[in-house]
Amino acid sequence: xxxxxxxxxxxxxxxxxxxxxxxxxxxxxxxxxxxxxxxxxxxxxxxxxxxxxxxxxxxxxxxxxxxxxxxxxxxxxxxxxxxxxxxxxxxxxxxxxxxxxxxxxxxxxxxxxxxxxxxxxxxxxxxxxxxxxxxxxxxxxxxxxxxxxxxxxxxxxxxxxxxxxxxxxxxxxxxxxxxxxxxxxxxxxxxxxxxxxxxxxxxxxxxxxxxxxxxxxxxxxxxxxxxxxxxxxxxxxxxxxxxxxxxxxxxxxxxxxxxxxxxxxxxxxxxxxxxxxxxxxxxxxxxxxxxxxxxxxxxxxxxxxxxxxxxxxxxxxxxxxxxxxxxxxxxxxxxxxxxxxxxxxxxxxxxxxxxxxxxxxxxxxxxxxxxxxxxxxxxxxxxxxxxxxxxxxxxxxxxxxxxxxxxxxxxxxxxxxxxxxxxxxxxxxxxxxxxxxxxxxxxxxxxxxxxxxxxxxxxxxxxxxxxxxxxxxxxxxxxxxxxxxxxxxxxxxxxxxxxxxxxxxxxxxxxx
Amino acid sequence: xxxxxxxxxxxxxxxxxxxxxxxxxxxxxxxxxxxxxxxxxxxxxxxxxxxxxxxxxxxxxxxxxxxxxxxxxxxxxxxxxxxxxxxxxxxxxxxxxxxxxxxxxxxxxxxxxxxxxxxxxxxxxxxxxxxxxxxxxxxxxxxxxxxxxxxxxxxxxxxxxxxxxxxxxxxxxxxxxxxxxxxxxxxxxxxxxxxxxxxxxxxxxxxxxxxxxxxxxxxxxxxxxxxxxxxxxxxxxxxxxxxxxxxxxxxxxxxxxxxxxxxxxxxxxxxxxxxxxxxxxxxxxxxxxxxxxxxxxxxxxxxxxxxxxx
Numbered sequence: 001x002x003x004x005x006x007x008x009x010x011x012x013x014x015x016x017x018x019x020x021x022x023x024x025x026x027x028x029x030x031x032x033x034x035x036x037x038x039x040x041x042x043x044x045x046x047x048x049x050x051x052x053x054x055x056x057x058x059x060x061x062x063x064x065x066x067x068x069x070x071x072x073x074x075x076x077x078x079x080x081x082x083x084x085x086x087x088x089x090x091x092x093x094x095x096x097x098x099x100x101x102x103x104x105x106x107x108x109x110x111x112x113x114x115x116x117x118x119x120x121x122x123x124x125x126x127x128x129x130x131x132x133x134x135x136x137x138x139x140x141x142x143x144x145x146x147x148x149x150x151x152x153x154x155x156x157x158x159x160x161x162x163x164x165x166x167x168x169x170x171x172x173x174x175x176x177x178x179x180x181x182x183x184x185x186x187x188x189x190x191x192x193x194x195x196x197x198x199x200x201x202x203x204x205x206x207x208x209x210x211x212x213x214x215x216x217x218x219x220x221x222x223x224x225x226x227x228x229x230x231x232x233x234x235x236x237x238x239x240x241x242x243x244x245x246x247x248x249x250x251x252x253x254x255x256x257x258x259x260x261x262x263x264x265x266x267x268x269x270x271x272x273x274x275x276x277x278x279x280x281x282x283x284x285x286x287x288x289x290x291x292x293x294x295x296x297x298x299x300x301x302x303x304x305x306x307x308x309x310x311x312x313x314x315x316x317x318x319x320x321x322x323x324x325x326x327x328x329x330x331x332x333x334x335x336x337x338x339x340x341x342x343x344x345x346x347x348x349x350x351x352x353x354x355x356x357x358x359x360x361x362x363x364x365x366x367x368x369x370x371x372x373x374x375x376x377x378x379x380x381x382x383x384x385x386x387x388x389x390x391x392x393x394x395x396x397x398x399x400x401x402x403x404x405x406x407x408x409x410x411x412x413x414x415x416x417x418x419x420x421x422x423x424x425x426x427x428x429x430x431x432x433x434x435x436x437x438x439x440x441x442x443x444x445x446x447x448x449x450x451x452x453x454x455x456x457x458x459x460x461x462x463x464x465x466x467x468x469x470x471x472x473x474x475x476x477x478x479x480x481x482x483x484x485x486x487x488x489x490x491x492x493x494x495x496x497x498x499x500x501x502x503x504x505x506x507x508x509x510x511x512x
Numbered sequence: 513x514x515x516x517x518x519x520x521x522x523x524x525x526x527x528x529x530x531x532x533x534x535x536x537x538x539x540x541x542x543x544x545x546x547x548x549x550x551x552x553x554x555x556x557x558x559x560x561x562x563x564x565x566x567x568x569x570x571x572x573x574x575x576x577x578x579x580x581x582x583x584x585x586x587x588x589x590x591x592x593x594x595x596x597x598x599x600x601x602x603x604x605x606x607x608x609x610x611x612x613x614x615x616x617x618x619x620x621x622x623x624x625x626x627x628x629x630x631x632x633x634x635x636x637x638x639x640x641x642x643x644x645x646x647x648x649x650x651x652x653x654x655x656x657x658x659x660x661x662x663x664x665x666x667x668x669x670x671x672x673x674x675x676x677x678x679x680x681x682x683x684x685x686x687x688x689x690x691x692x693x694x695x696x697x698x699x700x701x702x703x704x705x706x707x708x709x710x711x712x713x714x715x716x717x718x719x720x721x722x723x724x725x726x727x728x729x730x731x732x733x734x735x736x737x738x739x740x741x742x743x744x745x746x747x748x749x750x751x752x753x754x755x756x757x758x759x760x761x762x763x764x765x766x767x768x769x770x771x772x773x774x775x776x777x778x779x780x781x782x783x784x785x786x787x788x789x790x791x792x793x794x795x796x797x798x799x800x801x802x803x804x805x806x807x808x809x810x811x812x813x814x815x816x817x818x819x820x821x822x
C-alpha cells in the first residue's frame with residue numbers, strides 16, 4: 001500500500017492571496033475573535049519572517065508590523081477548499097480524501113508508475129500545487145499516518161515500499177508527539193510526563209501507556225509505524241469502471257471535449273463487457289488546468305454498453321451544459337469517464353432473434369428517452385404506470401423513464417368507468433350550485449367564468465381508502481359534465497352531505 | 513348548419529350507401545376476410561347494445577371515404593399538422609383531437625410509440641394527460657412517454673428529436689408558442705424530421721391565434737368543442753352525456769397541402785363540420801346530430817317553440 005499525503009501549511013492565507021497574485025501585500029494574516037479578543041489564526045510566509053505567529057493578539061501584531069494586511073478567518077471556506085482540492089487530487093487517483101484542516105490524502109497504490117515513478121509523482125503534485133498558488137509539501141509512505149507525519153514534520157519525502165519495520169520505527173522516532181493527532185487530554189498528559197517524541201513512546205512498554213493515555217493512543221502509534229493497516233475514506237467511492245485521457249495542453253473547444261468523450265466511451269465499453277454489466281449512470285469529470293473540476297452525469301433507462309450510444313448521451317448532456325455556459329478557462333487537461341452505477345446485462349443473443357416488425361424496437365424508444373433525459377433532466381421524461389388504486393390521482397404513477405418501462409397491460413379498461421383525458425395535478429376548487437345537496441351541479445364557477453351544465457353523467461362514488469391511517473378523507477362523488485360551450489369537466493363533491501360534512505366542497509379534477 | 517354543410521352530408525351518405533352496396537355484392541361472391549368478419553361482429557355487438565348512434569356508420573368498412581384525413585396517415589410517410597383551438601377554452605378539445613390523430617397514426621403504422629411533450633405552463637392550465645383516460649381511449653401505456661418541458665424552445669427541440677427517432681409513431685406537442693420562435697424554418701425542420709422518421713408530428717399551439725403563424729405544416733385545422741347538446745327546458749331533466757363526448761368536435765380546415773383532402777370541389781374545407789372519432793375502430797367519421805329524446809304528450813306547454821319544431 002502506498003499513500004501520498006499533501007500538507008498545505010498556508011492554506012488559509014493562500015486561499016485569499018491566490019486571487020491577488022502579483023499584488024501581494026507586505027504581510028498578510030487572518031484573524032478571528034476568540035473569547036472577546038482578536039487573535040491571528042494564520043499568517044503568510046512574509047508575516048512569519050517578521051516574527052508573527054498564529055495565536056498572537058492582533059494589537060501586538062500590528063505593533064510589530066504596521067503594514068500588516070488582515071482579513072477575517074473563514075473556516076468554512078477553508079474546508080470547502082480542501083474538499084475542492086480533494087476533487088482535484090482525483091486526477092492522480094480515484095481514491096482521494098480531504099485531510100482537514102490542511103491536507104490531502106491520496107491512495108496511490110499502483111498509480112505512481114503512470115506519472116513516471118513516485119519521486120516524479122511527488123514533484124508533479126508539488127509543482128502543480130505551487131502553480132495554483134499553494135505552498136505544499138508531499139510525501140509518500142506505506143501508511144497514511146506515516147505519510148501525513150512525513151509531510152508535516154520531516155524532510156524525508158519518500159519511504160520505500162520494502163522498508164523494514166526497524167527502519168520505519170527509526171524514522172517515526174524523530175517525530176514530535178503531535179504526529180499522533182490525538183484529541184483532548186492525552187497529548188497534554190504525555191507532555192506532563194515528559195514524553196516529547198514518538199521515540200519516547202516507542203521505548204516504553206505498551207501496557208502502561210495504554211492504561212494511562214487510552215487505547216486510542218496506541219492505535220495511532222501503530223498506524224504511524226505502519227503496524228496496522230489504516231485505510232483512508234475517499235471523498236467519492238472509486239468507480240469500478242473508469243477510463244481517462246490526459247492532454248499536455250488543455251482542451252477548450254466543445255467539439256474536442258465531445259470527441260474525447262467518444263474515445264473514452266469506447267475505452268470504457270470493453271471493461272463493462274468483460275464484467276458482463278451495462279452502465280446505468282455515467283459520470284464524466286473534467287479537470288481544468290487551474291484546478292477547478294467540472295462533472296457531468298447522465299443516466300440511462302437500461303444497462304448500456306454501446307460506445308456510440310454512451311457517447312451520444314454524454315454529448316447531449318455536454319451541449320446542454322455548454323448552453324448554460326461551460327467555463328473552459330485555460331482548458332481541461334484530464335478527462336475521466338466512469339460508470340458509477342452498473343447493472344448486469346446479458347449480451348443479447350443475435351442469431352435466433354427475429355427482426356422486429358416495422359423496424360422499431362424498445363431499444364429505439366429507450367435511446368430516445370435517454371437522449372431527451374440527458375438534455376431535459378431525468379425527472380422530466382416520464383412513463384405512465386397503471387397502479388391498483390381507487391383514488392384517480394394514484395391510479396396512474398408517472399415514473400421517470402430511467403426506472404424502466406411499464407409492463408404491457410392486457411386487461412381492457414372497459415370495466416372501469418369513463419375517465420377524463422387530462423387530470424390536474426391537484427384538484428381546483430370551484431363554487432358550484434346544485435339543486436339538491438347530494439345532486440349534480442347546475443352551474444359552477446371555474447376560473448372566474450360561470451358555466452352552465454347542459455348534460456352530465458354520474459355520480460360515481462369513490463371512497464377514501466379506510467385501511468390507510470391517513471388523516472380523515474372524505475368520500476368523493478364524481479360527475480362528468482358538459483357545459484353550454486361543449487366543454488367537458490370532471491367534477492367531484494368532497495364529503496357526503498349530512499354524514500361527513502354539512503357543506504361539501506366542489507372541485508374540478510380533470511378535463512376532456 | 514349552412515347550405516353547403518347539408519349538401520356535403522348528403523354527398524357523404526350517398527357515398528356511404530354506395531360503399532355498402534358494393535361490399536354486399538363482393539361479400540356474396542368472396543368469402544369474408546378476417547378483417548371484415550371482425551367488423552361485422554363488432555357492428556352487431558354495437559347494434560345489440562344499442563350504443564350505435566348511426567347504424568350506417570357502424571356497418572361501414574374501414575377507410576371508405578369518411579376518413580378524409582387518411583392521406584396524412586399513409587404508412588411510413590410522416591407529416592406535420594397543427595391543431596389550433598378556436599378559442600382558448602377549447603384547448604382540451606384540441607388536445608383530444610391531437611390524441612385521436614396520434615392514435616390514428618399509430619394504427620396506420622401498426623405499432624410505434626406515442627410521445628406527448630407538454631410544456632409546464634400548459635400542464636398548469638389544462639392538466640397533464642391522464643393514463644386511465646388514455647387507456648380507456650385504447651392507448652397502450654407501455655408505448656407512451658410523457659415529456660415535460662420548461663420552455664417552448666425545449667419543446668421544439670424535443671419534438672424534433674422524437675420525430676427523428678424510428679421508435680415513434682406520433683409526437684404530440686402542447687406548447688404556448690410564439691410566432692417568432694415557430695416560423696417557416698423551424699416548422700420545416702420538424703417536417704423534415706417527421707419525413708425521416710416516418711412519424712406524425714402534431715403540434716397543438718396554445719395562446720396564439722392561427723392567423724399569426726406561418727409554417728411549413730401540411731395541415732392546419734381549427735377545433736372547437738362540440739356544443740350539439742341542447743339546453744334542456746327543465747334544469748332537473750338534463751340529458752345524459754353522449755358516450756362519445758370527449759371525441760366529438762367541430763372542425764374547420766384552415767390549410768391543407770394540395771392533394772391532402774381528395775379531389776377539389778368535393779368538400780369545402782373551410783366549412784365548419786362536425787366530426788367524431790371512434791376509438792374502437794380508430795377512425796374519424798362524421799358526427800351526426802344526436803337524436804333528441806322523444807317528447808312526452810302531456811308535457812307542460814313551457815318548452816321553447818324551436819324544440820317542438822325539432
